[in-house]
Amino acid sequence: MQYTPLDRLEARYDVVVVGSGLGGLTCANRLAGAGHRVLLLEHHFQLGGLATWFKRGGHIFDVSLHGFPYGMVKTCKKYWGPAIRDSIVQLKNIVFDNPQFSLTTTFSKDDFIRILQERFAVPAAVVTEFFATVDGMNFYDDQSLSTRELFTRYFPGRSDIHRLLMEPITYANGSTLDEPAITYGIVFSNFMNRGVFTFEGGTDKLIGLMAEEMQKNGVTICTNARVDHILIEHNKACGVMVGNKTIAAKAVVSNAGITNTIDEMVGQEQFAADFLDRFKNVQVNNSSCQVYFGIRRGETIADIGDLLFTSTAEEFSSEEMRRMDTKSRTFSVYYPKTRPQSVPDYTIVASMNANYDDWAELDSESYRQAKEAMIERCFDDLERYVPGIRGKVDTIESATPRTFQRYTLHTKGTSFGTKFEGLDISRSLHREIHGLFHVGSVGIIMSGWLGAINYGVIVANDVDGYVRG
Amino acid sequence: MTREEIKDVILEIIADIDEEAEFDQLDANAPLRDQLDLDSMDFLDIVMELRKRYKLQIPEDEYPELATLTSCVNYLEPKLKDV
Numbered sequence: 001m002q003y004t005p006l007d008r009l010e011a012r013y014d015v016v017v018v019g020s021g022l023g024g025l026t027c028a029n030r031l032a033g034a035g036h037r038v039l040l041l042e043h044h045f046q047l048g049g050l051a052t053w054f055k056r057g058g059h060i061f062d063v064s065l066h067g068f069p070y071g072m073v074k075t076c077k078k079y080w081g082p083a084i085r086d087s088i089v090q091l092k093n094i095v096f097d098n099p100q101f102s103l104t105t106t107f108s109k110d111d112f113i114r115i116l117q118e119r120f121a122v123p124a125a126v127v128t129e130f131f132a133t134v135d136g137m138n139f140y141d142d143q144s145l146s147t148r149e150l151f152t153r154y155f156p157g158r159s160d161i162h163r164l165l166m167e168p169i170t171y172a173n174g175s176t177l178d179e180p181a182i183t184y185g186i187v188f189s190n191f192m193n194r195g196v197f198t199f200e201g202g203t204d205k206l207i208g209l210m211a212e213e214m215q216k217n218g219v220t221i222c223t224n225a226r227v228d229h230i231l232i233e234h235n236k237a238c239g240v241m242v243g244n245k246t247i248a249a250k251a252v253v254s255n256a257g258i259t260n261t262i263d264e265m266v267g268q269e270q271f272a273a274d275f276l277d278r279f280k281n282v283q284v285n286n287s288s289c290q291v292y293f294g295i296r297r298g299e300t301i302a303d304i305g306d307l308l309f310t311s312t313a314e315e316f317s318s319e320e321m322r323r324m325d326t327k328s329r330t331f332s333v334y335y336p337k338t339r340p341q342s343v344p345d346y347t348i349v350a351s352m353n354a355n356y357d358d359w360a361e362l363d364s365e366s367y368r369q370a371k372e373a374m375i376e377r378c379f380d381d382l383e384r385y386v387p388g389i390r391g392k393v394d395t396i397e398s399a400t401p402r403t404f405q406r407y408t409l410h411t412k413g414t415s416f417g418t419k420f421e422g423l424d425i426s427r428s429l430h431r432e433i434h435g436l437f438h439v440g441s442v443g444i445i446m447s448g449w450l451g452a453i454n455y456g457v458i459v460a461n462d463v464d465g466y467v468r469g
Numbered sequence: 470m471t472r473e474e475i476k477d478v479i480l481e482i483i484a485d486i487d488e489e490a491e492f493d494q495l496d497a498n499a500p501l502r503d504q505l506d507l508d509s510m511d512f513l514d515i516v517m518e519l520r521k522r523y524k525l526q527i528p529e530d531e532y533p534e535l536a537t538l539t540s541c542v543n544y545l546e547p548k549l550k551d552v
Contacts, residue, residue, distance in 0.1 A: 030517075034517065034521055035521065075510070078486065078510075078514065454510060457510060457513065457514075458510075458513060460517070461513050461516060461517045464517055464520060464521075465520060465526055468520060468524060468526070469526060
């Protein structure tokens with residue numbers, strides 16, 4: 001697709017959106033649809049942020065297409081059009097395999113209610129009450145209850161149930177048992193609605209369709225354009241600097257990390273002391289590691305499930321899950337049905353949570369060895385599900401927190417934005433500096449594909465109100 | 470705009486948001502959210518559309534005024550009287 005080169009941009013737009021993650025894309029598209037002149041700037045050559053893919057050895061690897069909640073159907077229909085909505089399909093086989101239990105589920109409420117009663121012998125009344133509690137949770141509720149306390153209230157001493165309920169969410173957004181229970185309730189209920197869904201055609205098709213839609217709505221898109229500074233005058237955002245080029249705007253929306261936005265692009269000196277006091281408490285979430293396996297053309301693998309939550313660790317521990325030598329990983333398995341229009345292809349992506357600091361300081365030889373060891377651990381685990389996997393693979397690639405940092409520029413390579421307190425900072429940015437907005441993964445709940453897109457819509461409404469005000 | 474016109478505008482905006490919405494049985498004094506399966510994102514869409522059409526700024530703390538069809542009309546009537 002042809003985007004606009006940097007030297008052909010105009011000097012002034014209504015709104016500049018910095019970054020093209022799903023939140024930035026949605027915000028740009030909404031604002032253009034509302035009649036504003038929008039420029040979208042992306043530092044990478046490809047749009048999508050972490051909603052990305054890459055080609056290696058004749059395969060296409062999806063980085064974050066693991067499964068999203070049913071809410072994406074309505075959200076995509078409303079904000080991206082029917083063509084995108086119509087490609088959303090269910091992933092029916094979600095597998096858990098660990099020393100405490102092994103089961104297959106649709107990851108839907110009906111199925112979880114059944115499993116909790118049949119497999120975990122929980123009385124129906126307790127299950128019903130638990131679901132009523134998490135379904136009823138919303139942002140304005142009490143935030144002092146932790147997820148650990150929530151689980152202890154309904155399932156005391158049942159580390160197996162805690163694992164069933166928590167492990168997928170820890171992979172989905174990096175949260176732990178010590179986060180506010182409402183963040184758990186909101187995200188878990190989203191999934192429990194109908195189960196887990198994916199985008200047929202792959203991430204490349206989705207982002208391609210989004211780019212078409214944006215161009216139809218008049219968004220000017222410019223890739224390979226890294227914004228160095230967001231310009232502030234008299235406490236008001238007035239444009240951006242890309243290299244030596246200045247582009248003026250009535251409002252600037254940063255879809256960079258919230259910490260990158262404040263520390264690097266705007267600069268702390270632009271903010272009041274009490275805001276910085278609150279900002280100081282913002283913790284970025286953990287990063288990730290991934291290993292990508294491409295299956296040799298002509299080889300097939302049996303249906304082992306679409307998304308496997310596997311672990312050989314005795315119990316759930318979010319800390320264990322972030323270790324370099326974690327025994328816990330998901331396998332996202334992409335069968336030919338993922339891209340039905342393409343030559344049949346199988347790929348498997350192993351994903352792990354990770355601490356940036358564990359990987360950041362390694363010298364090049366230790367880094368290489370650590371990656372090799374990680375690949376071997378993934379092979380060993382995968383062998384249990386796909387016997388002879390080593391003989392079937394023709395392409396292997398791996399990513400670490402350093403890789404995530406390089407492609408997203410996020411502080412400490414965070415894959416899931418910030419912990420809960422980041423949401424307030426992100427939401428209140430425009431009250432500190434007029435015309436400066438943030439959209440992106442924050443606060444655990446505004447994370448994942450659905451969270452990012454919905455947040456893009458929310459922020460577009462704020463920006464529209466400001467620009468028209 | 471008359472009360473009747475405002476009502477039609479609201480229903481038209483909702484129909485754009487959800488083409489399957491059925492208005493025949495709608496109780497104007499009961500919450501729209503319950504009757505039409507609208508969520509908070511849908512209300513945001515209504516707010517943004519009203520701003521686009523009539524340059525109407527509805528502050529976030531006044532969103533609850535849009536809860537029922539009657540409360541929408543009551544709230545919007547003075548704001549749209551010159552439209």
